[in-house]
Structure formats: structure tokens, C-alpha cells
Amino acid sequence: MDIIPPQINGEPIKWEGKATAKxxxxxPDQAWTLLGDFCNLHKWVRSISTCHLLEGxxxxxxxxxxxxxxxxxxxxxxxxxxxxxxLLKFDSVxxxxxxxxxxTNKGFGRYEATLRVAMDPDGCLIEWSFRxxxxxxxxxxxxxxxxxxxTCGVAxxxxxxxxxxxxxx
Numbered sequence: 001m002d003i004i005p006p007q008i009n010g011e012p013i014k015w016e017g018k019a020t021a022k023x024x025x026x027x028p029d030q031a032w033t034l035l036g037d038f039c040n041l042h043k044w045v046r047s048i049s050t051c052h053l054l055e056g057x058x059x060x061x062x063x064x065x066x067x068x069x070x071x072x073x074x075x076x077x078x079x080x081x082x083x084x085x086x087l088l089k090f091d092s093v094x095x096x097x098x099x100x101x102x103x104t105n106k107g108f109g110r111y112e113a114t115l116r117v118a119m120d121p122d123g124c125l126i127e128w129s130f131r132x133x134x135x136x137x138x139x140x141x142x143x144x145x146x147x148x149x150x151t152c153g154v155a156x157x158x159x160x161x162x163x164x165x166x167x168x169x
Contacts (some may be wrong), residue, residue, distance in 0.1 A: 015140045018129035019148040021155035026162050032095040032119045034158055035126070038087050039065045044154045047071045054084065063087045064102065066134045071106075081106040088112070107136025110162040 017143040023031055035044060039058050042051040048069040056063030068082035083104035090097045096116035101108045111132035128151045135143055 014132075014134055016129070016131040016141070017140070017144040017147065019129060019144065019151040020128075021126045021148075021151040022122060023126060023155040023158045024070055024121055024123045026123045026158055028066060028117045028119050029096055030162055031124045031126065031158050032092070034161060035115065035117060035154070036092060036095065036097070038063065038090065038097060038099070041065070041067055042069075044157045045069075046157070047150075056087075059087070059090050059097075059145070061087050061089055078105055083108070089114075096097075107138070109133035109135075111135070126151050126158070128154075 009140040014019040032073045034040075037059065039051055039053045042048040048067050050069075051065055051067045054066050055069045064084055064086050066082065066084055068080050070079075070119070071081050081104075083106055084102045086102050088098045088100055094116065095118070096114055098112060100113075101111040109132070111130065113128065113130040116129075118127055128147055130147065138146070
């Protein structure tokens with residue numbers, strides 16, 4: 001029996017990886033309440049300055065968001081890195097969504113990712129996994145390291161938000 005390598009739209013992919021970060025003191029449901037909005041990524045990822053709906057209905061598969069921010073390793077001469085991303089799957093029971101980049105100036109070809117909130121004895125885990133072609137301006141290890149830092153930053157922002165909400169009550 002032949003082993004079929006991972007694919008996107010029937011084509012073999014070359015990179016895949018996963019980053020996880022623990023958010024202490026948050027239940028998965030609390031974290032999902034904050035993260036489960038496809039068009040609010042700018043609230044949790046510091047390098048993204050804007051994220052808004054371009055097409056469709058938010059959190060409905062097929063909708064497209066526009067995200068932009070200061071990081072663009074594919075072309076450092078550009079002041080803004082941006083991407084249009086299509087929601088492929090939204091699962092509030094599993095507390096996850098999957099998306100693909102449809103257009104960008106950040107060096108991505110084919111790219112699919114899943115953001116998921118899972119249980120952890122100390123709170124919850126934020127999981128960000130991806131499958132893609134190589135990304136211009138990055139090595140695979142450097143991209144995974146960046147994703148790990150990004151995921152840790154998301155977990156920290158969630159903790160800050162929950163603790164600030166708790167202080168206000």
C-alpha cells in the first residue's frame with residue numbers, strides 16, 4: 001500500500017507544523033468566547049493592526065477576512081503585510097476553526113491553518129497548526145518558531161483579558 005503524503009487540494013505540501021501555548025486560569029470555553037470570532041484576530045495577535053470581514057457572514061464557512069500588520073519578511077520594503085483569508089470550517093463544539101490564505105503579499109503560496117482551544121489541567125491550550133508550501137523569506141524552523149511565539153502571545157493576551165474582566169466585576 002502506498003502512503004499518500006499530506007495534501008492541499010490534491011497537491012502534496014512541503015511544510016506542516018503546530019504550536020501550542022498554555023493559558024493558565026482560563027477554561028476552554030472562556031478562551032473560545034474570546035478567540036472564536038474569525039474577524040477579531042487583531043485583538044489577540046499584537047502584530048496584526050486590523051482584521052475585518054470582507055465577504056460573507058462572520059464565522060460562516062466561505063467568509064473572507066482581511067488582516068494586516070507590520071510583519072512582512074517576504075518583502076521588508078513593504079510597510080504592511082496583509083492577507084485575505086477564507087474560513088473553511090468553524091466548529092464551536094470542538095472550539096476550532098480552519099482557514100486558508102487566498103491572497104497575500106507576505107510570501108505564502110498554499111497555506112491552511114487551524115486554530116483550536118483544548119483542555120489543559122491548568123486552564124486551556126491554544127493550538128495553531130498549519131500545512132503549507134514553503135513561505136518566502138522563512139525557513140520552516142524559523143516559521144514554526146515564529147508561530148510558537150505568536151501562539152504564546154495569544155495565550156498571554158487571553159490571560160490579560162480574562163484577569164482584567166475579572167477585576168472589573
